[in-house]
Amino acid sequence: MNENFDVLNRYLFEQLHVRGEVVQLKQSFDDIIGSHDYPVEVTQLLGELLAATCLLTATLKFEGEISVQLQGDGPVAFAVINGNHKQQMRGVAQVNGPILRKSLTDLVGKATMVITIMPKQGEKYQGIVALEGETLSECLEHYFATSEQLATRIWLSVDAEKRLAAGMLLQVLPDSDDKEQQLSDFEHISHLTATVKDEELFNLDAEQLLHRLYHQEKVRVFEPQAVSFQCSCSEDKCLAAITSLSRQEIEDHIEEYMSFDMTCDYCQKTYHFDRQKLQPLLNPQSQH
Ligand SMILES: [Zn+2]
Known part of the structure; x- marks a missing residue:
């Protein structure tokens, strides 16, 4: 039984031009679903989106934040996971109607995937891809092919009932001029990785899993990174939102x-502001 959930492992092959990542999630996934009353299909979707965002975040070479959002005209109006380079994740979905079937397009309808990358230093980057593939992993592979022009493969597995989510990512390591060799290495490792089963992703720890898949290869595994649920909401941020309203609107609401x-x-935490707490907003002059 795997005891090592909520970790992301990055690895590379010593003799091949390929790098990889594996993420296995339990508590962080459970915390994100929390007491939201999502249909099981939406829990499934958020689990996939969470694993995908962890994998994507780990490909960034700088500190910052990332969000992966699906928005469309289906019963799931949007689903989003936000994360940062510390693998602190949060997410939410908005469900507007009954879910009759469970394919990705049945859930989100005609949709786009918006990936926003916000480095601590430097320009914000936004990539938008039409959701054309059948699965989230296909859409992400398409994103990598167009935005980074790197051959990438992604596997995502979720057990919504047990609240387990896992994912793997493989990417060509463009560390030489021999493109042909890089691609043949990538194909070879993709082939081995594609044999992975859901129960292996959920039940083996990363070390056992990598051994199972690649025991004939020399794999170097980097320091694992912990993944956690962390909401960035705060009383100050709520106050800032209230401040954007007019004094009259605030008065009316309190009335x-x-x-x-x-x-x-x-995270569904409620912040409570009574008249006294909002006094500085209602009477700015009285503030010293
Ligand atoms: Zn929150």
Whole structure:
């Protein structure tokens, strides 16, 4: 039984032009689903999106934040996972109608995948891909092929009932001029990786899994990185949102509801502001 969930492992092949990642998630996935009352298909989708975002985040070579969002005209209006280079993740989905079938296109309809990368230093980057593939992993492979022009393969597995999510990523390592050799290495390792089974991803730890798949290859595994759920909401951010309203709007709201309560979409924590707490916004002059 795997005891090592909520870790991301990066590895490369000593004698081949290929690198890889494997992520196995349990608690972080469970925390993101939390007490949201999602249909099982949506839990499944968020699990895949979570594993995918962890893998994508680990390909970045700088500190910053990333968000992977699906938006469309299906019963799932949007689903998003946000993460950062510390593998701190949060996510949410909005379900607008009944889910009758469970393919990706049945869930999100005609949709796009928006990948936003926000480095701590430097320009924000946004990549938008039409959701044309049958699966999320196909869409992501397409994204890598167009944005980074690197051959990439992704496998995603989710057990929504047990709240287990896992994923693997392989990418060509463009570290030489021999493109042909790189691609043949990549094909070879893809072939081995494609034999991976869901129960292996869920039940073996990374070391056992990599041995099972690649025991004839020389694999170097880097320091594992912990993955956790972390919501970035705060009282200050809520206050900032309230500040964007007019004084009259705030007055009206307090008049009607006695207080101003804001609930975070991601973690469902409620922030409570009574009249006294909002006094500085209502009476800016009284602030010294
Ligand atoms: Zn929150």
